[in-house]
Amino acid sequence: MSALSVARKDFRGARRSRLLWAAAVVLGLIAAFAAYVSGTSGQSADLVRRLFRLLTLVLAVLLPVVALVASYLAIAGEREGGGIKFMLSLPNTRRDVFVGKLASRLGIVAGGIVFMYVAAASVALTRHGAFPAGVVFGTLVLSLVYGGTFVSIAVSLSAAAASRSRAIAGAFGSYFVLVILYIFPVVQIPTMVRWVHTTLLGADPNPDLYNAVRYTSPFLAYRKSINLVMPADLRQTVFRSSLPADTSLDTGQVNAALPVYLSDEFSLVVFAFWVVVPLTAGYLVFERSDLE
Amino acid sequence: MPAIETQGLTKEFGEDVVAVENLDLTIESGEIFGFLGPNGAGKSTTINVLLDFIRPTAGSAEVFGLDAQREPAAIRERIGVLPEGYGFDDYLTGREYMEWAIETKDADDDPEALLDLVGILGEADRTAAGYSKGMQQRLAFGMALADDPDLLVLDEPSTGMDPNGIQHMRSVIRDRAEDGTTVFFSSHILSEVEAVCDRVGVMNEGRLVAMDTIEGLRENATGESTIELECAAPPSPDGVADIEGVADVTVAGTTLTASCTDPAAKVDVVRHVDGRAEVVDILAENTSLESLFNQYTEGGRDAEEAVARETREAST
Known part of the structure; x- marks a missing residue:
């Protein structure tokens, strides 16, 4: 298994990167701080559940940055720096390099997330004496999937980019397109789609369509997927405009009232798309390119 | 295989x-x-x-x-x-x-x-x-x-x-x-x-x-070899160019340089000049692999650039 040897070498090198350690420490401090200031009134297990819901809101914005920064140079850096010449002079194939790099960067990002969770969970446990395992492990798994999605995107972009600068542009661009455009108030993707749909095409507004377009972002998929592991009273209502007027927002009925392609469960399909499509495209481009 | x-x-x-x-x-x-x-x-x-x-x-x-x-x-x-x-x-x-x-x-x-x-x-x-x-x-x-x-x-x-x-x-x-x-x-x-x-x-x-x-x-080298004769007094190039196998003769001060297409012609050049002037030093150079290499590659990109430079200079 030479993908394993590529991964092991990459991991060994990354372990000595001060930047990565600094990032892990900052993430851990954020988590510990959030756990420390989490409220004091109310039932303790519920407080901890709320803490982890808050943590996922932070991670929704932060995790893509961490994953992209940790992975955007995975292959482009080797190409520009010449490390890939050694890798491919030894009995490795391009697939080994791609798979090995992906595995190593997934491991690094997963390590950061787990570290953050350990920090948050241990501080919360000391302060509130509660450990709601379902919510903690549920959000942990979904955060790993979300982080993994962005690692896949970044490694794919890195494999397709011929140089460091293009890889940077790709990482920055994907964060902008997949995250910023969904949270920044003025230039949101759904607003643009609505404008094209109603103004340019002269059609009647169709909230389901705009919500479906919004749902293509892993950012929203993550937020929706968290509902899958939260008790009914802690779920977030994301696509309000697609709900029938008489739906009660306070019950666990929201998800059932939405069309299947806007349901919480559909987030897993969105994740799968963002893992499979970039990886396939990135690998094919890398496999065919000339490595100068 | x-x-x-x-x-x-x-x-x-x-x-x-x-x-x-x-x-x-x-x-x-x-x-x-x-x-x-x-x-x-x-x-x-x-x-x-x-x-x-x-x-x-x-x-x-x-x-x-x-x-x-x-x-x-x-x-x-x-x-x-x-x-x-x-x-x-x-x-x-x-x-x-x-x-x-x-x-x-x-x-x-x-x-x-x-x-x-x-x-x-x-x-x-x-x-x-x-x-x-x-x-x-x-x-x-x-x-x-x-x-x-x-x-x-x-x-x-x-x-x-x-x-x-x-x-x-x-x-x-x-x-x-x-x-x-x-x-x-x-x-x-x-x-x-x-x-x-x-x-x-x-x-x-x-x-x-x-x-x-x-x-x-x-x-396979077809390159020219050269011979340099250092004389006590400025030698006369007369007759050297007529020797078979000699392509070119130049005199600069007391030094006579002959380029030979046939390496054997060098000995004839020495005999000829020695009969007419006092030769104090002899320097012979055979086709080196270096010049052979240059022949095959025409000096490579450097030569091309030199030519391009000359053309540019000539046109300005």
Whole structure:
């Protein structure tokens, strides 16, 4: 298994990167701080559940940055720096390099997330004496999937980019397109789609369509997927405009009232798309390119 | 079975850059082959195709009968490579790089022994990225030697190395070749190739312009040889140009220089001038391989640039 040897070498090198350690420490401090200031009134297990819901809101914005920064140079850096010449002079194939790099960067990002969770969970446990395992492990798994999605995107972009600068542009661009455009108030993707749909095409507004377009972002998929592991009273209502007027927002009925392609469960399909499509495209481009 | 065989190999970059054109190259197992040519002649492009770093536009490349594009991993199992344009950019020490090479090749070499062989055992625990160019080159060479490959592909191996290092590397290459390893190495320095290779191929502007043993190349030399006669008083060039085999005669001060198309004419020049003036010193120069190399490659890109420069200057 030479993908394993590529991964092991990459991991060994990354372990000595001060930047990565600094990032892990900052993430851990954020988590510990959030756990420390989490409220004091109310039932303790519920407080901890709320803490982890808050943590996922932070991670929704932060995790893509961490994953992209940790992975955007995975292959482009080797190409520009010449490390890939050694890798491919030894009995490795391009697939080994791609798979090995992906595995190593997934491991690094997963390590950061787990570290953050350990920090948050241990501080919360000391302060509130509660450990709601379902919510903690549920959000942990979904955060790993979300982080993994962005690692896949970044490694794919890195494999397709011929140089460091293009890889940077790709990482920055994907964060902008997949995250910023969904949270920044003025230039949101759904607003643009609505404008094209109603103004340019002269059609009647169709909230389901705009919500479906919004749902293509892993950012929203993550937020929706968290509902899958939260008790009914802690779920977030994301696509309000697609709900029938008489739906009660306070019950666990929201998800059932939405069309299947806007349901919480559909987030897993969105994740799968963002893992499979970039990886396939990135690998094919890398496999065919000339490595100068 | 030949160690390396290319047929009609062509590589174009973009629309109008032809890096390698219709190259037919066969390197037999067990030989030390020197791949010679000026910078930009297409040597590295050829090597990069053999290693599957780049894909040919047309033609085929095989190593030990294995297609370079279809079975790169099987080829990499059997070869050791000192690539061009590599970089040690991970936070790893020289020892760790060597261990990685040995581990990836699934070999049982002792990393210490290989590091010692290339003379960097003392620096093994420093980060390879901090090595000097010469030390990096030694480490890369050592990594190529791991698992005693059947074929060593060395792209400009002496780059950045000091004379001792080069000499040591040559003797290692010879040792390995004696044990049956085929060596394919590229260089733009003729003396380097001359010192170790059984056979050389000369590339120029993407084409193979000569392929022979060093002796064969020397015999085929059609270059002129010159003789310089230093005299006590300014000699007269009269009659020298009439000697058969003399192409050109010039006199500058007390020195007479004659260019001969036939090396044997030099003796006649000496006899002729000695009869008429007092010759105090003689300097004869045969066609060197260097000038032969220049002949084949027409000075390479430098000559072209010089011509282009002259044209530019003339037109202004």
